[in-house]
Amino acid sequence: MSLTRLIIKEVITAEEDSIYEKKFALKLLNNKKEISDFEFYDDYKKSIKDESEYLSEPLLFVGGGAIPISPILISEHNINNITIMDIDEEAKIIGEKIIKKLKLNFDFIIDDAIKYNNYSKFNCIFIALEAGITINQKKEIFNNINKQISSKETVIVRSSKTDDFIDVSNIIYNYFKIIDEIDIFNGLSKSYICKKEII
Ligand SMILES: C[S@@+](CC[C@H](N)C(=O)[O-])C[C@H]1O[C@@H](n2cnc3c(N)ncnc32)[C@H](O)[C@@H]1O
Numbered sequence: 001m002s003l004t005r006l007i008i009k010e011v012i013t014a015e016e017d018s019i020y021e022k023k024f025a026l027k028l029l030n031n032k033k034e035i036s037d038f039e040f041y042d043d044y045k046k047s048i049k050d051e052s053e054y055l056s057e058p059l060l061f062v063g064g065g066a067i068p069i070s071p072i073l074i075s076e077h078n079i080n081n082i083t084i085m086d087i088d089e090e091a092k093i094i095g096e097k098i099i100k101k102l103k104l105n106f107d108f109i110i111d112d113a114i115k116y117n118n119y120s121k122f123n124c125i126f127i128a129l130e131a132g133i134t135i136n137q138k139k140e141i142f143n144n145i146n147k148q149i150s151s152k153e154t155v156i157v158r159s160s161k162t163d164d165f166i167d168v169s170n171i172i173y174n175y176f177k178i179i180d181e182i183d184i185f186n187g188l189s190k191s192y193i194c195k196k197e198i199i
Contacts, residue, residue, distance in 0.1 A: 060083050125156070
């Protein structure tokens with residue numbers, strides 16, 4: 001089932017999505033599923049292809065979850081220096097096992113994007129749709145990143161166009177300059193390609 005069909009069929013919350021990822025991860029670790037069986041696999045693959053011109057390394061992926069499908073598919077675009085961050089310790093433990101099983105070599109750190117203090121180590125900071133589950137958390141994440149980066153880093157921010165997840169379209173301009181906007185997940189979400197400033 002595609003992400004579009006799942007969202008139309010039933011409202012999925014960020015919490016339900018995390019639980020789904022953990023359940024799927026256990027099936028993958030038990031060899032009952034392949035990564036390409038992940039229900040949103042095709043949606044992610046197409047979205048990342050469209051976002052790929054703005055990827056660079058080292059890349060920090062914020063909110064990787066138990067199935068870090070975005071970082072996994074990002075690595076198909078010749079980006080190998082990837083660090084994944086998640087606030088949820090269980091997601092990190094399972095996500096690390098998935099990465100190892102797929103013979104990928106990413107760092108996985110546990111931290112809160114609102115408090116993390118090493119953003120300037122990266123050239124590309126990629127923020128998952130569900131990293132920050134309220135508009136205030138999104139504001140705090142953007143503010144924390146904005147304080148630490150310079151004009152060189154690219155920040156990729158996924159934002160919902162439906163009520164199911166957070167829409168940052170009204171606040172993102174307060175923190176970053178937008179250099180491109182890309183429709184993703186069949187037009188249900190958008191990726192904002194941002195810089196702190198354009199020089
Ligand atoms: C369900 S995942 C979706 C990401 C998806 N697996 C991918 O590869 O694109 C979103 C993750 O963001 C994490 N998250 C939410 N708020 C966060 C924060 N403030 N800092 C770091 N991670 C956060 C959640 O714990 C969750 O695991």
